[in-house]
Amino acid sequence: MSSSCPCGTGKSIDQCCGLYLSGQTYPNNAEALMRSRYSAYITGNIPYLKKTWHPDTCPELTSDDLHTNWLRLDVVRSKKGLKKSVVEFKAWFDEGDSERALHEISLFKLHKKRWVYVGPLDQWP
Structure with a gap:
């Protein structure tokens, strides 16, 4: 039995972001992509993060960029468009005792x- 997906949908990782992170399929909307990128940060999948970042804005990523202890993801709202979309989210992390x-x-x-x-x-x- 697989564990719950880190992105917060309540689905198993195999039925959710794991499909994207493994390369079996690609997200067909911005919110699914954003959720899968959060899961990639959790699982340390740097190749996926690079593949899903626009080449004009993608920084150099290393394992040093993955030290944050992420706790959960809350999608506040999303706006779908034909060529561009916007997603507002809160990604919660542990910072010492808070x-x-x-x-x-x-x-x-x-x-x-x-x-x-x-x-x-x-x-x-």
């Missing part, structure tokens, strides 16, 4: 017919 959240409004675009993460926006569009 929980903190990375709160981001993220821009995703279609690039070569696949959704990719572009970067944070200053405000909801």
